[in-house]
Amino acid sequence: MKRALTVMLVLALASLSLFAMGGSDKASADAGNGYKDTISVAIGADVTSFDPHVGKETPAVAVTNHIYDTLVNVDPETDEVVPQIAESWEVVSDTEYRFHIRQGLKFHNGEDLTADDVKYSLDRAIASPAVSYIVDFIDEVVVEDDYTVLVTLDAPYAPALRNLAVPFAAIVPKDYTSANEDILRTAPVGTGPYKFQEWSQNDHTTLVANDEYYAGAPATKYIEFRVVPEAAQRTIALETGEVDLAYDPLTADKQRIEENDELKLYSAPSLTCYYLSMNMNKAPFDNKLVRQAISHAIDRQLIVDTLYMGAGQAADDLIAPAVFGYYGCGVDEYDPELSKQLLAEAGYPNGFSCSIWVNNNQERVEVCQVIQAMLGEVGIQCKLEVMEFGTFISRTTAGEHDMGYFGWVTSTKDGDYTYYSLEHSTQQGAAGNRTFVNDPEVDRLVEIGRSSTDESVRLEAYKELSIYLKDLANNANILYTEISAGAGANVEDFVLDPIGYHELQTVKVKSSR
Amino acid sequence: MWKYILKRLLMMIPVLLGVTFIVFFIMSMTPGDPAAIILGDQATPEAIAQLREELRLNDPLLLRYVQYIVDMLHGDFGESYKNGISVASQVLDKFPNTAILAIAGILVALAIGIPVGIISARKQYSALDNVSMVFSLIGVSMPVFWLGLLLSLLFALKLGWFPSQGMGKGFLPLLRSLVLPAITLGTGSAATVARMTRSSMLEVIRQDYISTARAKGLAEKVITKRHMFRNALIPIVTAVGLQFGHLLGGAMLTETVFSWPGLGRLMIDSLNSKDIPMVLGSVLFMTIMFSFVNLAVDIVYAFIDPRIRSLYKKAGFRKRRAIAA
Numbered sequence: 100m101k102r103a104l105t106v107m108l109v110l111a112l113a114s115l116s117l118f119a120m121g122g123s124d125k126a127s128a129d130a131g132n133g134y135k136d137t138i139s140v141a142i143g144a145d146v147t148s149f150d151p152h153v154g155k156e157t158p159a160v161a162v163t164n165h166i167y168d169t170l171v172n173v174d175p176e177t178d179e180v181v182p183q184i185a186e187s188w189e190v191v192s193d194t195e196y197r198f199h200i201r202q203g204l205k206f207h208n209g210e211d212l213t214a215d216d217v218k219y220s221l222d223r224a225i226a227s228p229a230v231s232y233i234v235d236f237i238d239e240v241v242v243e244d245d246y247t248v249l250v251t252l253d254a255p256y257a258p259a260l261r262n263l264a265v266p267f268a269a270i271v272p273k274d275y276t277s278a279n280e281d282i283l284r285t286a287p288v289g290t291g292p293y294k295f296q297e298w299s300q301n302d303h304t305t306l307v308a309n310d311e312y313y314a315g316a317p318a319t320k321y322i323e324f325r326v327v328p329e330a331a332q333r334t335i336a337l338e339t340g341e342v343d344l345a346y347d348p349l350t351a352d353k354q355r356i357e358e359n360d361e362l363k364l365y366s367a368p369s370l371t372c373y374y375l376s377m378n379m380n381k382a383p384f385d386n387k388l389v390r391q392a393i394s395h396a397i398d399r400q401l402i403v404d405t406l407y408m409g410a411g412q413a414a415d416d417l418i419a420p421a422v423f424g425y426y427g428c429g430v431d432e433y434d435p436e437l438s439k440q441l442l443a444e445a446g447y448p449n450g451f452s453c454s455i456w457v458n459n460n461q462e463r464v465e466v467c468q469v470i471q472a473m474l475g476e477v478g479i480q481c482k483l484e485v486m487e488f489g490t491f492i493s494r495t496t497a498g499e500h501d502m503g504y505f506g507w508v509t510s511t512k513d514g515d516y517t518y519y520s521l522e523h524s525t526q527q528g529a530a531g532n533r534t535f536v537n538d539p540e541v542d543r544l545v546e547i548g549r550s551s552t553d554e555s556v557r558l559e560a561y562k563e564l565s566i567y568l569k570d571l572a573n574n575a576n577i578l579y580t581e582i583s584a585g586a587g588a589n590v591e592d593f594v595l596d597p598i599g600y601h602e603l604q605t606v607k608v609k610s611s612r
Numbered sequence: 613m614w615k616y617i618l619k620r621l622l623m624m625i626p627v628l629l630g631v632t633f634i635v636f637f638i639m640s641m642t643p644g645d646p647a648a649i650i651l652g653d654q655a656t657p658e659a660i661a662q663l664r665e666e667l668r669l670n671d672p673l674l675l676r677y678v679q680y681i682v683d684m685l686h687g688d689f690g691e692s693y694k695n696g697i698s699v700a701s702q703v704l705d706k707f708p709n710t711a712i713l714a715i716a717g718i719l720v721a722l723a724i725g726i727p728v729g730i731i732s733a734r735k736q737y738s739a740l741d742n743v744s745m746v747f748s749l750i751g752v753s754m755p756v757f758w759l760g761l762l763l764s765l766l767f768a769l770k771l772g773w774f775p776s777q778g779m780g781k782g783f784l785p786l787l788r789s790l791v792l793p794a795i796t797l798g799t800g801s802a803a804t805v806a807r808m809t810r811s812s813m814l815e816v817i818r819q820d821y822i823s824t825a826r827a828k829g830l831a832e833k834v835i836t837k838r839h840m841f842r843n844a845l846i847p848i849v850t851a852v853g854l855q856f857g858h859l860l861g862g863a864m865l866t867e868t869v870f871s872w873p874g875l876g877r878l879m880i881d882s883l884n885s886k887d888i889p890m891v892l893g894s895v896l897f898m899t900i901m902f903s904f905v906n907l908a909v910d911i912v913y914a915f916i917d918p919r920i921r922s923l924y925k926k927a928g929f930r931k932r933r934a935i936a937a
Contacts, residue, residue, distance in 0.1 A: 145881070148695050228659035228666075229651055284696050300702065301881070302779060302873035327777050327871045329757070335764050335776045487643035496657075529657045 130320060135608040137321040139342040141333040145301050145326045150283035151269035152227040160266045161346065161600040162304050162324050167269035167289035170198055170217065171260055173512055175596040178423060180260045184212065184270050184290065190552055193255035200246040201313055206272040207294040214242040219273035230267035233511065255550035257557055258513035261423065265511055266600065292317045292604035301326055317604040318592070337362060337585045343608045344593065345585045350410040356585040361612045365595040366583035368412045370419050370509045375470065375575040376533045377502050384501065388445035390572035395441065396477045397470055398433040403578050406465055410583070414576035416565050417517050421597035424514025424548065424561035428569045438477045450478025453501040457483065458491040466577065467504050496528045503533055512598060514561050518545050522568065534573035541567065587612050617907065624903045631899045632892060636677050639888045646693050646886040667693055680892070690889035699893035702878060707897070709779060710874035713797060713866070714859035716790050720798025721805050721855060729809020734836065736814060744806065751803030760796040760869035767792055777871040793870040797863050801855040808851040812844040845916050853909030860905060861898035
């Protein structure tokens with residue numbers, strides 16, 4: 100028995116050390132210039148669909164935005180609209196945009212990109228239930244010649260160009276895709292800086308550089324996106340050098356990344372804002388003083404510092420700082436005394452009872468519990484009701500709530516997307532306006548922002564709107580979440596995009612840290 | 613014997629039907645509209661309605677169930693709501709990964725559990741026994757994701773011996789990437805196996821034939837190996853079989869912690885997105901695997917225990933005699 104045990108132990112140790120001597124697991128080789136030939140990226144979830152008009156979740160787009168291009172693009176650093184597939188465009192009128200398509204562009208399968216592909220792609224996106232909300236401002240796409248398309252709009256729509264830059268408006272090859280509408284799901288073909296090479300579900304996706312890319316070949320030959328669902332493991336993989344970039348590290352791990360000399364942490368406020376909508380159709384929320392009192396009773400910074408462990412930012416506007424149109428009118432001050440005073444002025448010196456509704460998401464529920472306690476301090480007794488997402492949405496759409504806690508992502512990076520949906524009187528209920536605000540001044544400013552093609556006019560309108568809404572206090576804006584990524588110190592030229600899908604074609608990784 | 617196997621296979625049919633029925637109705641009746649989940653926060657009501665129509669979610673529940681069963685009988689397990697890829701191909705694609713992990717896990721469990729169990733039984737109430745049993749209690753109760761992370765921190769980050777996550781490509785990288793998940797997965801099972809081995813051995817130790825063997829002057833080693841262990845084996849095989857069945861069903865936590873692309877992860881993802889065909893397909897497959905393992909265990913009984921083997925034979929003999937008469 101003893102001998103058998105000894106033999107087993109020795110064998111086990113021997114085999115352990117044999118494997119262990121295999122060395123580290125840095126997947127990529129040196130490309131010969133002191134840089135790696137592969138960027139390894141750990142992402143939290145797998146691509147659901149490689150079809151850009153279907154797979155719209157951030158982990159999917161983080162991969163597919165390297166495969167596809169859009170007519171125009173928004174520079175993540177300058178936030179300006181820049182040419183991509185369209186080398187130039189003219190604003191013919193308020194409702195007509197003419198795009199001149201870059202000649203000589205080829206899809207990864209060798210097909211030429213022409214105006215027909217553009218029309219086919221935009222029509223396809225409009226017909227897709229998953230992404231149509233990004234492009235449904237388009238009335239018609241007219242092919243004028245092989246390299247010119249005219250996009251006509253239903254009504255003047257200023258953010259049109261920014262919407263066309265959203266990755267869901269990707270241009271796909273007509274012949275290839277129309278032959279089999281499902282083919283892009285697993286065999287994507289685009290014109291982007293990287294070509295699709297391999298997908299192993301729940302494991303990894305490999306992309307290979309498109310050397311004929313119009314803006315020049317990418318800096319690194321391959322990108323390997325590895326699916327690592329456990330956030331703590333993404334950080335460990337980054338620390339061991341198994342990956343070069345790790346998206347969305349745990350809040351608790353961020354400090355570890357920052358303290359490690361071999362690693363860098365990138366973070367910025369995301370495009371997501373969480374806010375408490377007060378139903379203006381119901382008393383006492385029809386009273387501005389009550390709404391202001393509620394806003395002043397909430398200590399947003401405390402929520403960010405405790406529940407989010409600092410990974411976020413107290414919100415002032417409904418749109419995040421990285422969004423076009425953000426003004427920043429200042430976070431409503433936490434002042435329980437002022438709050439009580441406002442309540443007394445409104446005729447509720449002893450407060451009142453009401454309810455907060457939220458969907459069954461742990462993080463959101465916790466925020467609401469804190470808000471519930473804070474409102475209790477000024478005499479507002481809130482009942483917290485947690486419901487399933489579908490029920491939450493349908494009942495708040497019907498306006499049955501007193502207050503509801505919502506999150507909204509300005510996925511076009513343009514203020515109109517949020518202000519129009521959440522504040523315009525025509526968008527009450529399902530479309531997003533769940534405070535049921537119906538204010539001519541709000542509508543006027545939202546409409547200027549929506550229809551003017553002059554960016555300075557739009558910015559001025561959004562500034563006025565931001566100040567007006569702060570006073571109106573129909574939504575108590577709570578916080579912006581944070582977006583972050585960890586990288587090895589040897590990673591060069593990585594730019595964190597607040598939207599969550601970062602472009603890696605310029606990124607290089609030195610062979611040693 | 614063959615008849616017995618056939619009978620057991622036929623018995624799987626009602627089991628599978630029952631499983632599909634329960635899973636289908638639980639998935640369909642729990643709150644949450646798959647279309648709304650797929651389209652996310654900002655979907656318009658029109659888009660959700662359109663997708664519900666495409667996924668045929670507006671049909672009556674019973675009709676959808678019957679349609680599912682009819683398709684299933686034609687070998688069509690449907691397509692995932694989420695990515696539109698055939699359920700069967702996804703399940704079959706991921707199963708080998710889970711099988712590799714399950715086999716490695718069960719080997720770890722056997723390598724640790726059986727020797728520990730035997731030693732504990734032989735030295736009952738000794739310090740060694742107590743220590744082993746305390747460790748096996750810890751092994752059973754330790755949360756898998758916690759153990760996994762600890763192993764990763766030590767062996768991947770501090771020592772750099774093994775990769776922290778992922779499934780290696782090629783034989784050696786695969787083996788290296790297998791070590792940590794297999795230990796994580798095997799530890800819980802090892803503890804169960806050890807406890808089962810110990811109690812089963814203890815029952816045998818007190819039998820008269822052991823005293824006889826001792827009286828015959830047989831060496832302790834021979835007594836342990838031939839007389840005790842072989843006779844104690846039936847409950848151990850049962851426990852190991854059950855454990856293996858569980859592991860084959862996808863070790864969801866281990867697969868998640870170590871980013872192992874197996875069935876368990878597929879299942880978790882589908883549950884989260886309420887991907888009903890995908891959940892049904894994976895549960896069905898796991899049920900089949902579990903039934904097969906159980907069947908295999910029953911067959912193994914016959915090999916390790918001559919008494920059971922003779923029972924099978926006798927049954928056949930009786931039947932043949934009845935037919936002849």
